[in-house]
Amino acid sequence: MSSVTQAPVTVPGAKGHTDGAGAFVPVQTRSERFTSYDPAEFDVPTGREVNWKHTPIDRIRSLFADDTGRHGVMEVDVRAPGELVQERLRHGTAPRGEVFRPEDLPSAIAWKQETEAPLLRIPAGVELTQPVLVDLRGTGGLAHAHVVVEAQANSHATVVFRHRGTAEHVQNVEIIVRDGAHLTLVTVQEWDDDAVHAACHQARVDRDATLRHVVVSFGGAVVRVNPSVELAGTGARGELYGLSYSDAGQHLESQVYLHHKGGETSGDVLYKGALQGAEARSVWIGDVLIGPDAVGTDSYEANRNLVLTDGARAESIPNLEIETGDIRGAGHASATGRFDDEQLFYLQARGIPEDEARRLVVLGFLAEVVQKIGVPELEGALFAAIEEELAREVVR
Template sequence: MTSQTTTPTASHYSSAHVDPAAQVADAGFVPVQTRSERPHSFEPADFGAPTGREVNWKHTPVAKLAGLLADEPGDADAVSYDLEQAEALLEPAAEGVETYGEFFRPEDLPSALAWKHGPRGLHIQVPAEAELGEPVVVPIRGAGADKRAFAQILIEALPHSRATIVLEHSGSAQYAQNVEIIVRDGAQLSVISLQRWDDDAVHAAAHQATVGADATLKHFVISFGGGVVRVNPSVELTGAGSEGYLYGLSYADAGQHLESQVYLHHKGPHTKGDVLYKGALQGESAHSVWIGDVLIGPDATGTDSYEANRNLVLTEGARADSIPNLEIETGDIVGAGHASATGRFDDEQLFYLQARGITEEEARRLVVLGFLSDIVQRLGIPALETELLDAIEAELAAVSA
């Protein structure tokens, strides 16, 4: 990959619709109507500090992200990366060549600041034709809630390769992260972003991916820990016959805010997409946010796409916000749809189990495990699946204690 990144010109901004409070320079104050029309810029100054009234910030506790909204360098020791397992895949940058930014374009202030202040160098490149039998795990550990960090990560699967990359977050920090994902023609890549932060961590991430012809990306956002976790994946199915599967799992406890704004853009013909996010919430002021946007472009003939979000509220005082959106610009598609549901336990399921001698507490545990394990089992990593199911069991034990 040898593309040169340039600072965007005014043409990078939408002239039709602009988010009123994003205050992007020279853009005016007309509300954004669709995700595709949000302005993009590499320059933090082109974005005003969010107020919480903007369409992309109105469900987020903006005040808690204050440390990631200041145009100042982060702390060098805020976050550490264990690259031992990924070392063989790290691609050194050629002198004078910018390997980042072939596809990535920041669409909010934390992302633009991460682009400006985040060091470049973590470029994981899966060789062409290679098939990695084991997942590559990159542990990312924060040094403390008073530490600020900006990061840029580039994951590239070269043609006809197969691999799974796991970004495993733990510890605590104020962490703004850009993840650029490039899936070349014929490649099959899974990227798992696992958030198991301490309760005082703040994590704002932008994942942007492009998928080539006959290539497949499976993208997972798994969030259990953290005070505020905002991971927003954006995937463009660029090549003919490309496929994108976007899955998410969250378990919000008292005081936690777990958020994902998902964007799937069908751009090439005969593409296939599936979006499924599931969440459980328990405890006072536990809050989850899911906003799903699917755009089927004018050239995306033969598209087959579906998105859904399901939330299970386990206790009083918890709230789930769920907003699906679908935009279709061609009539020649196989199918498209979206769905959203938030509710408490299914009384019929509980009755069925209790009628067979199972206690109410055990019945509730089985219902929640069955609800969430659907996502866990799609990971395809037995050890991680077991670890996550154990984590769900621990969360359920805490609410019933």
């Protein structure tokens, strides 16, 4: 299967998917970026490109090789209600490729390398009373994956991907939410300290359907999870939530894109992060596009970061583009800072020791996102993981 969307015309001699200074006017709208199913159509990133300039290229260079000679193994365990349909989709077999278009080199390599993509399908009209749990454990080496999740019309389900172990993992997740369906998809990164993970999630939400997409990143050396959601149908809703906790030397990144394409669509984007330790880094880039036909849209995006120690740095870049004047509302916000001294004073004035007060402030800050997941067992595990993160280093 092959399809290419050409980038805008550039100065002769300049390549369409680089962002070199002076070469051309960079593509700002995410949907206009170059896409291709063929890895050979992409240059190897240098770190100057608009979608790579905040990523530590040298630490993920292994993900740019279209190499079949050193594949690692991902152990996969799927626990699901009996109604879930599981199949394998070769290239050219629907619905694989109905939504997904690789927009960078690693995702194109993963598309090519995954010759039989697993399909998780929730049948039309079915409500799964228990979540679909997909446990993935890396055992080392380079591993590629392309996964298709399809929620058919008027179905309801929650799907959780949980990543552990170690790997150099490139992952595509193709998400199709058909008319009237409600899907919650959660991806949790609890990798070992040396793991590298680059994931591209692309979703389409149809008429009167809802997608709740949650990214939780704790473990790994470099973790880059980029969700792209198109609200295609009238009345579609997208809820994009994220949580990260970056320790010393970690780089945790999400580039979020929400495209309001249909009328009367609504979107809510909220990502929160905490950082502690020298060289702890987080990157959040939020792009919201309200298209010319998205009348009656209501959309808001926000990013909040809590810096706990010296030497940690959070980068936050919200963007909003509106192509119609007939909307209900749209806005964006970003804030990065240290502890609120008034909160600490309030708690300490009531006899709570300083370390415990700081712990409560961090838990309260991150709890808003954890509680949106809707899976009690997972929420409890994530609160325990946050407690473990706090215990690794004295918060000052």
